[in-house]
Amino acid sequence: MSSPVDRFDSVDLDRIIEMAWEDRTTFEAIQAQFGISEPEVIAIMRHALKPSSFRMWRKRVSGRRTKHGMTSRSSRFRASGHH
Template identity: 75%
Template sequence: MKLPNLELQTIDRIIEMAWEDRTPFEAIEAQFGLEEKQVIALMRQQMKPSSFRMWRERVTQRKTKHLNKREFVAGRFKSQNQK
């Protein structure tokens, strides 16, 4: 799969967002323009095989990674003191 040329800092942020349980693939697509298939390809390319398998297993069990599978609209409560 053809991936766009991305800066190392951008790749690191995408990987971080992909590991977060409550960050849906749609948020990654909105921010970086990568579809879910491209994120998966990027993760496969950047991670060790064992880490990639662990991530895929984790993601497939999470309803929160896809907006249309979520049972809630808003995320967790965020204090006004948080930035």
Template identity: 75%
Template sequence: MAWEDRTPFEAIEYQFGLKENDVRKIMRNELKPSSFKMWRKRVSGRKTKHLSLRVKGINIFKSKNQ
């Protein structure tokens, strides 16, 4: 979910109880250093990774399991 650009960190926290910093630590440990740097560059400041920065009115998909 963290790798996907449109999944906000808040959804990850809601579903798995992991805060953004926890997700970063997991990604740092699981990815190659170059992949982690590429991911951090891609998601830092990205409006879709934070609900508060998203444009209002975007419908967010929720799994039936939530």
């Protein structure tokens, strides 16, 4: 089986890394857009980041509820006039 890094071009990898770095973007959103699991996102981040940056990112996202989907309805993508 190939590495998740090998399955994407540089543009997609940059977007995956950007989405993974954002605190408000869930692993589920990344999976919906790119079809990769949380462990595959972690593998991409491990490959792309310096070791110290990877550790800092993992510490930040480990156990973070916002990285694992919302427990209530998210209004992030709802238009401001539709509450």
